[in-house]
Amino acid sequence: MAALEGLEFGKSDFVLLDEVNIEQFMENLKLRFEKGRIYTFIGEGVVSVNPYKQMDIYGKEDIDAYRGRELYENPPHLYAVADAAYKAMKRRAKDTCIVVSGESGAGKTEASKYIMEYIAAITNPSQRAEVESVKKVLLKSNCVLEAFGNAKTNRNDNSSRFGKYMAINLNFNGDPIGGNINNYLLEKSRVVQQNGGERNFHSFYQLLRGGSDDMLKSLHLHNDPANYVYTREGAVATVSTPPPYCHKAVLSALNVIGFSEEEIHSIYRILGTILILGNLQFETDSESVRVVGMGDVSHIAELTSTEPDNVTKSLLYRTVATGGGEVIEKGHSKKEACFGRDAFTKALYERLFGWIVGRINAVIEVKDYNPVLHGKNTVIGVLDIYGFEIFDNNSFEQFCINYCNEKLQQLFIQLILCQEQDEYQREGIIWQHIDYFNNQIIVDLVEQPHQGIISVLDEACLSVGKVTDTVCLESMDAKLGQHPHYTSRKLTPSDKTMEFHRDFRIRHYAGDVTYSIEGFLDKNKDPLFQDFKRLIYNSSNPVLKEMWPDGQLSITEVTKRPLTAATLFKNSIVALVEKLGCKVEWVARNKLVLNISTTKSIVFGTKHSLKHKPKVNCVINHLMWGTSCTFDCVSVTITSLSSPFPPPSLPLSPSLHQVWRGALARMRCQRMRSIFAIMGCYKRYKVKVHLWEVERRFANVRNMADYGKSVEWPTPPAALTQFHSITQQLHRRWRAWQIVKNIPPSDMGEVRAKVAALGALNGERKDWGCGRPWERDYLANMRDCHRSSSNFILLSQELRNKDEYNQVIFSGFCRKMNRFNKSTDRALLITDKHIYKLDPEKQFKVLKRLPLELMTGLSVTAGIDQMVALHTSSQDDVLLYIQRGELCPDQDRIGELVGTLIDHFTRVRNTPLPVKVCCSAVQLHMRGKPKSVTVETKAGQANADFRKSRDGFTLLIPSN
Numbered sequence: 001m002a003a004l005e006g007l008e009f010g011k012s013d014f015v016l017l018d019e020v021n022i023e024q025f026m027e028n029l030k031l032r033f034e035k036g037r038i039y040t041f042i043g044e045g046v047v048s049v050n051p052y053k054q055m056d057i058y059g060k061e062d063i064d065a066y067r068g069r070e071l072y073e074n075p076p077h078l079y080a081v082a083d084a085a086y087k088a089m090k091r092r093a094k095d096t097c098i099v100v101s102g103e104s105g106a107g108k109t110e111a112s113k114y115i116m117e118y119i120a121a122i123t124n125p126s127q128r129a130e131v132e133s134v135k136k137v138l139l140k141s142n143c144v145l146e147a148f149g150n151a152k153t154n155r156n157d158n159s160s161r162f163g164k165y166m167a168i169n170l171n172f173n174g175d176p177i178g179g180n181i182n183n184y185l186l187e188k189s190r191v192v193q194q195n196g197g198e199r200n201f202h203s204f205y206q207l208l209r210g211g212s213d214d215m216l217k218s219l220h221l222h223n224d225p226a227n228y229v230y231t232r233e234g235a236v237a238t239v240s241t242p243p244p245y246c247h248k249a250v251l252s253a254l255n256v257i258g259f260s261e262e263e264i265h266s267i268y269r270i271l272g273t274i275l276i277l278g279n280l281q282f283e284t285d286s287e288s289v290r291v292v293g294m295g296d297v298s299h300i301a302e303l304t305s306t307e308p309d310n311v312t313k314s315l316l317y318r319t320v321a322t323g324g325g326e327v328i329e330k331g332h333s334k335k336e337a338c339f340g341r342d343a344f345t346k347a348l349y350e351r352l353f354g355w356i357v358g359r360i361n362a363v364i365e366v367k368d369y370n371p372v373l374h375g376k377n378t379v380i381g382v383l384d385i386y387g388f389e390i391f392d393n394n395s396f397e398q399f400c401i402n403y404c405n406e407k408l409q410q411l412f413i414q415l416i417l418c419q420e421q422d423e424y425q426r427e428g429i430i431w432q433h434i435d436y437f438n439n440q441i442i443v444d445l446v447e448q449p450h451q452g453i454i455s456v457l458d459e460a461c462l463s464v465g466k467v468t469d470t471v472c473l474e475s476m477d478a479k480l481g482q483h484p485h486y487t488s489r490k491l492t493p494s495d496k497t498m499e500f501h502r503d504f505r506i507r508h509y510a511g512d513v514t515y516s517i518e519g520f521l522d523k524n525k526d527p528l529f530q531d532f533k534r535l536i537y538n539s540s541n542p543v544l545k546e547m548w549p550d551g552q553l554s555i556t557e558v559t560k561r562p563l564t565a566a567t568l569f570k571n572s573i574v575a576l577v578e579k580l581g582c583k584v585e586w587v588a589r590n591k592l593v594l595n596i597s598t599t600k601s602i603v604f605g606t607k608h609s610l611k612h613k614p615k616v617n618c619v620i621n622h623l624m625w626g627t628s629c630t631f632d633c634v635s636v637t638i639t640s641l642s643s644p645f646p647p648p649s650l651p652l653s654p655s656l657h658q659v660w661r662g663a664l665a666r667m668r669c670q671r672m673r674s675i676f677a678i679m680g681c682y683k684r685y686k687v688k689v690h691l692w693e694v695e696r697r698f699a700n701v702r703n704m705a706d707y708g709k710s711v712e713w714p715t716p717p718a719a720l721t722q723f724h725s726i727t728q729q730l731h732r733r734w735r736a737w738q739i740v741k742n743i744p745p746s747d748m749g750e751v752r753a754k755v756a757a758l759g760a761l762n763g764e765r766k767d768w769g770c771g772r773p774w775e776r777d778y779l780a781n782m783r784d785c786h787r788s789s790s791n792f793i794l795l796s797q798e799l800r801n802k803d804e805y806n807q808v809i810f811s812g813f814c815r816k817m818n819r820f821n822k823s824t825d826r827a828l829l830i831t832d833k834h835i836y837k838l839d840p841e842k843q844f845k846v847l848k849r850l851p852l853e854l855m856t857g858l859s860v861t862a863g864i865d866q867m868v869a870l871h872t873s874s875q876d877d878v879l880l881y882i883q884r885g886e887l888c889p890d891q892d893r894i895g896e897l898v899g900t901l902i903d904h905f906t907r908v909r910n911t912p913l914p915v916k917v918c919c920s921a922v923q924l925h926m927r928g929k930p931k932s933v934t935v936e937t938k939a940g941q942a943n944a945d946f947r948k949s950r951d952g953f954t955l956l957i958p959s960n
């Protein structure tokens with residue numbers, strides 16, 4: 001287990017801060033970061049600072065250290081969160097989601113990958129091949145997704161330009177059996193245009209710089225990105241900072257995932273097509289627009305497996321349906337042609353990306369899973385929330401990204417809040433805060449029908465007249481002027497940070513973002529003519545055809561206006577939110593009752609931009625009050641203080657909820673610990689008090705006449721119950737010993753007999769003669785009794801009449817016997833150690849053993865000082881053990897007794913007995929009817945005689 005951190009590393013959990021304010025928060029974060037600790041807990045979440053260097057904290061030992069541990073057992077780490085989520089999913093068999101949030105470059109994608117790797121590492125201990133292959137595909141898919149969905153931006157060399165929700169399906173064992181990737185909002189505009197210093201998607205540079213000569217030759221491409229308009233901007237940067245994966249690695253990942261050669265080739269054909277499309281130029285002659293040089297057209301036709309004429313046509317004309325149902329071809333203007341080409345290019349890439357994700361999904365989807373046979377399958381999801389982007393110039397792309405973030409943040413907050421709702425109510429916190437936490441107001445500002453920004457944009461795009469961006473901005477000002485989260489220069493003329501007729505500002509929860517309206521309408525329209533769709537649908541390449549199924553529609557069938565880009569964004573986000581929140585039941589006004597889906601953990605990313613300047617741009621927006629704050633190595637500055645909008649008060653922050661939740665958990669834990677500590681102290685105190693009391697009461701027992709018999713024991717505490725009974729027993733023994741040690745040895749036999757009798761009586765007879773000396777001549781009538789066809793019980797019954805003492809003994813004995821022998825008309829042999837019931841059917845079967853004391857007592861009281869034992873080793877053998885007692889040296893009496901027994905057995909069994917008789921050191925062996933007896937004495941073997949008496953045999957044991 002990784003060692004827990006000392007205090008020199010700061011607070012490992014933000015909820016342990018003495019005060020929850022931004023200064024303390026940042027100070028702690030900075031201290032920890034300087035000490036090399038990039039992770040800090042915040043309740044059940046983890047705040048991470050991007051170290052921008054390889055850390056030695058993701059090895060196998062680290063994984064082992066966190067596997068199966070509780071969240072706070074180890075120092076903060078992504079693995080702790082991942083393990084907690086995995087455990088929660090396993091324990092409750094409920095779907096769980098890990099949300100990763102933060103600004104661009106904060107390390108979200110890396111965090112998601114580490115989480116996935118951790119889950120892969122801790123699952124499938126039995127190394128089942130099919131599970132391993134699912135894990136492999138899931139991990140390899142990252143490489144492919146990054147190649148086609150990531151690009152170098154000014155903030156991050158490997159920035160994900162799409163949002164991602166990766167779900168892993170786990171079987172009832174918790175092993176991955178499949179998965180699903182939901183991608184959303186690919187920044188396709190990057191294909192045709194990049195900001196200064198930024199690059200197109202990695203895939204282009206990987207192909208051009210790393211593609212094999214053969215491949216480039218087959219695609220007729222040059223290996224220099226500077227040759228292509230769409231990659232020219234990033235051509236230089238590619239050399240200095242190559243994409244994270246090389247072309248070979250991507251090819252290998254595609255192969256591992258299961259893409260066929262044809263599919264892989266088609267992917268690169270599409271990339272080639274895009275590059276060539278970018279180089280296409282249009283020129284205008286007197287009337288119409290033409291493509292400059294037809295070489296590029298043929299090249300495109302070849303790469304797309306289409307006809308060059310059709311390529312040209314779709315680039316220069318568009319088919320329109322007239323009102324009368326007629327179909328005509330309308331030539332483009334040059335601008336329209338460029339516009340159409342760019343839209344086509346973007347769509348080609350977007351569909352390619354969507355298709356790749358779809359193919360991966362098809363490979364990893366759970367197949368043939370029968371819940372009845374295989375048990376419930378659960379999902380653990382990793383949601384890489386789109387990071388807020390705030391640039392100097394923010395355009396339509398940032399608007400969409402930030403809206404998307406706002407929307408997902410909203411869902412995330414709702415999930416967290418409703419998950420904890422019950423807990424809060426239990427804690428007595430008034431739940432109305434949920435309304436304040438809600439950033440629905442901003443979501444509404446963007447997406448509300450008829451009123452929201454998207455609606456205004458769409459309206460402007462659909463207007464027939466010439467609606468410019470500026471007109472659209474005016475319309476937004478008119479409709480949203482009163483909205484507390486919207487402003488523009490026209491609405492706040494004194495704010496010179498915005499331009500008139502160009503800028504509007506949205507007060508997001510992450511901060512204020514000023515957007516330039518320029519280009520909004522064009523980017524929102526994003527018209528993709530049906531002609532392009534049809535062109536690719538008619539391709540002879542089946543892979544391409546598959547990507548454009550809507551191309552089969554003729555223009556007359558395409559009745560609907562194409563959806564605008566903003567609306568498509570909105571729809572994809574709404575679909576994602578529905579997917580994530582499908583297990584959440586909504587009740588009145590945004591309040592939720594969480595049903596199944598559990599948002600387990602949050603990884604908030606913060607970025608440490610060491611490379612560029614010694615300051616950390618730390619977006620605490622999700623953590624604190626929605627603001628971006630900056631600190632350098634020595635000082636902490638909250639830039640939001642200069643913000644025109646005051647920060648919302650603390651309770652408004654969704655993340656304070658997290659902090660609060662963590663604090664509550666801590667408090668509860670502390671309370672429980674205190675309770676246990678108090679309980680422990682109290683228990684120890686009770687024990688001590690009891691022992692003191694016992695000591696006090698029994699201090700003088702040695703000198704008491706009854707040795708403390710009359711002393712009352714104090715009632716013990718529950719913890720001492722066993723100890724108490726042992727102590728009592730010890731005391732009793734000690735008392736008994738104190739008494740017994742004074743009894744003369746000559747009386748001991750009688751005492752023993754009385755003790756045995758006492759046990760046999762079991763307290764049921766008051767007067768049993770224990771005060772009187774006991775006589776021992778009780779076998780006087782032995783002869784009578786053994787003649788009886790009955791048994792020793794009868795014998796004893798006879799004896800009972802003679803002496804009260806015998807009566808006592810045998811009544812106790814008979815009572816015991818009668819428990820298993822209702823009838824007394826059975827033969828019972830009483831010995832020193834055993835009582836045998838002579839069962840007529842099963843012949844001498846031993847039924848029950850009585851305590852030695854009782855038997856001793858019985859044999860003594862019966863006058864049989866010799867202890868007689870009968871033992872059957874098999875159906876045929878009967879062993880008689882006779883031990884000569886010191887009290888009865890009369891040999892005749894022993895002989896009589898054994899003879900009686902042998903007679904009795906013979907009669908019962910009605911056959912001569914194989915009998916072995918042991919008389920202490922004397923051994924007697926008889927087979928069948930006793931003829932001779934071998935007696936083994938200390939002196940050696942000797943013959944013993946049976947004397948045939950009137951009624952049977954008498955055994956004569958020679959005295960030694």
Ligand SMILES: Nc1ncnc2c1ncn2[C@@H]1O[C@H](COP(=O)(O)OP(=O)(O)OP(=O)(O)O)[C@@H](O)[C@H]1O
Pocket residue numbers: 050051052053054055102103104105106107108109110111156157158159160161386387605
């Ligand atoms: N835990 C880490 N250890 C070392 N380097 C890291 C770590 N996390 C991130 N980085 C570095 O930071 C870079 C950016 O991280 P990442 O791509 O994960 O950011 P992001 O939040 O996903 O950004 P975007 O939203 O732009 O995709 C990575 O390429 C890597 O170099």
